[in-house]
Amino acid sequence: MPSFQLTLMKIQLVKLAHARSGDKGDTANVGLIAFKDEIYPLLVREVTAARVKEHFKGICKGDVERFELPNLGALNFLLHHSLGGGGTLSLMTDAQGKTFSTALLRMMIDVSDEEAQSFELIS
């Protein structure tokens, strides 16, 4: 019999969700969408506004706001003061925040063995 001990493992968001990002002025928006409805509560628990702010340290110079869309299994983040002034003022390659989506998917989150197995993340 295997022993059922609660162990945590790190999983990268790119294995759990897809995303699209865009801009409104100097604010980048990132919509994070769970691959499956069952994964959504895990995103709600782990991908908090505070963790996203920490993840984008040095990139996001303002607040991070988070909004929940349980109907789409999605979270929407607003990253204020992140685009070098935004629009035509910005000197950035990615002045419109198009690649903030994949930048968020780099985040590692804590998942229990049980969760990982139920989402078929490990065999």
Add this chain to the structure above:
Amino acid sequence: MMKQKIRIAAGQGFWGDLPDAPVRQVEGGPIDYLMLDYLAEVTMSIMQKQRSRDPSAGYAKDFVPLMKQILPACVERDIRVTANAGGVNVPGCAAAVKEVARELGLSGKLKIGIVTGDDIMPRLDELLARGVEMRNMDNGATLDTVRDQIQSANVYLGAAPLVEALNGGARIVITGRATDTGLTLAPLIHEFGWASDDWNRLAAGTIAGHIIECGAQCSGGNCQYEWRSIPNLANVGFPLVEAAPDGSFVITKHERTGGWVIIPSVKEQLVYEMGDPRDYITPDCVADFTTVQLEYEGRDRVRVFGIEGRPATDTFKVSISYSAGYKAVGTLVYSWPDAFDKAQAADRILRGRLDRLGLQFDEILTEFVGANATHGPLAGNPAPDLPEVQLRVGVRGQNRADVERFTKEIAPLVLTGPPGVTGFAGGRPKVEEIVAYWPALIPKHEIEPKVELIEV
């Protein structure tokens, strides 16, 4: 009798999208409306500049040859067009389309509806004098701080004036700064007779517009989900909305086109450029994205239903553009070995020279393409043996001469900096005038949209 199903096709996601997409939308299968969104935030100021040089210019020129190509089919098959192609010269755009229609022998066979009243540039001082502040929505600044630099000022009009034009029998409706979503919502109000306070249905039509307003971005383009599996993007199908009178609709595309319409592709577009999902504010209503329900209705068919909305606000959004200095971006490519180190060394040398010249900039930004230009510090340390790195340095400032001087400092790095460098063949970087965007609100009662019908 009211139709039970209306098919609206999106033909352009922005000014400069695939040129043949609108034609393929008309030829590829049955549609009732073709919706064309031409105006991004900066587009109005570009058009304003064009008009100041030539009074007959200032609109999306591509629209006229496009109409020449598709108008006969539109008349024959009863397809109507809604487009914000008029830019800052709606009458000029309409006159050019009228001319084309006559050449095609369509005199007496169609009406062009034009919507104006969005341009408040001539009224700015009067409005400011009466205390209409138009403060910057992002930072609260007052408009007088940039008054002398303003180049254009346009209100985002909603669906209502377009509906009036369609009710009057317009085959083509040309607007200036109308919302992207209004171009889709207006046909639905016109066809289904939705009331102006039927907030749930207005929100549904608005969200339908949001889903298709970026063209193929909901039908396989820029789709992260299983991107390797997306079929035949070379012939990507632009989206169609198949709407029902109750406010539900299906997102789909023409048969025998590439791309895909799947729930994940629609979800990606739903969250695109989203703020607070409960508060998607347009001139027509406030749409609540947390009420959107999605389900499959067949291959490449996603049904959208359950949408709820709330009453519209009493303000219009204003898009004001103003000159905000100059910028230039220079690039060079450094190769293995030590590509990243060499690019960093070149950046230090360049900055030393800019310092010694005493040039004044508001900002200097260095990026290393291939190492950190998109994900910044999240990309971690670049691999030691990167095959190549592009050094990309941008400057922004108020003094054109200083920015100009910067552009002369890039190519010399090839003979006066680290080795293994190339990629300077394009010549000196171009100095660009920065036209910045000032978002503001204005009370609706200050604005009177005008609708005119022109017989061809």
